Amino acid sequence: MAGRGSESPVRLAAETWESLFRTQVAVMRRLQSGPAFRKLPVNEYDVLFTLSRCPSGWLRLNELNDHVLLSQSSLSRLVERLEKRGLVARMPAPEDGRGVLLKLTDEGRELQKEIGREHIRDISALVTPALTPEEQKELTRLTDKLRSSLGKRQQSR
Template sequence: MASDGESPVRLAAETWESLFRAQVAVMRKLQAGPAFKKVALNEYDVLFTLSRCPSGWLRLNELNDHVLLSQSSLSRLVERLEKRGLVARMAAPEDGRGVLLKLTDAGAELQKDIGREHVRDISGLLGPALTAAEQKELRRLTEKLRNSVGARH
């Protein structure tokens, strides 16, 4: 039981709703910004995830673990990015059914350009709303939650 008599189930539900609503509000504001006129946010998510891959190549199914899209939606999105010259794909050498993806030079440059603007937009939203200490605490709490959920797989 929560100390103020509130049930733990109700507290968890209200906490989740607050986190979810805050994330939706921030994402809507960011999506409306100038950074996402060249690519949609979910396309940028793919470019960003590929940019963080140390080897340069990432399996499609591994990419799917990092984005909020179904496998079929991700496959279509990757096809669009490939047609635009932003992503390259090849068959995985050890597995003919597997697909490897990487950013092209154009994709890496676009990701960097959008990323710089995106980070400024994020700072413009979070800076006035939360102190540096509050931002660090929020980061700590969300990482703790993500790690807890990830450990249960």
């Protein structure tokens, strides 16, 4: 069997992607089954987490859609559920009547923090035994580099 150095670049890229994807699926399944997500499903938490990172407090629905792995219609329904539960507030964008702005309510912010603290502990319990601190830093560097290259390609299209 030939070593990795003699593989075609296309095959190596496909194997790299499959490894990344399979690892992400396995990690997410493990994390989703943990105690942190008993109060709120992970996709709803993802919305709260993304809104908690917004410096202005408000984020456009279409910008939120850029950060989550849901279709626009699924995200709209999810946001409606979160609004009914009192976790997010929305208002029309002042400069664009069609746009919608979202923000966390106080209750949403508290729930995000509560789940987030437990989620961080679950992540640490999963990652720390598997990867040294140096490996964690290298994995972060590589995934950031890959994600950054995607943004550059979108801009050049």
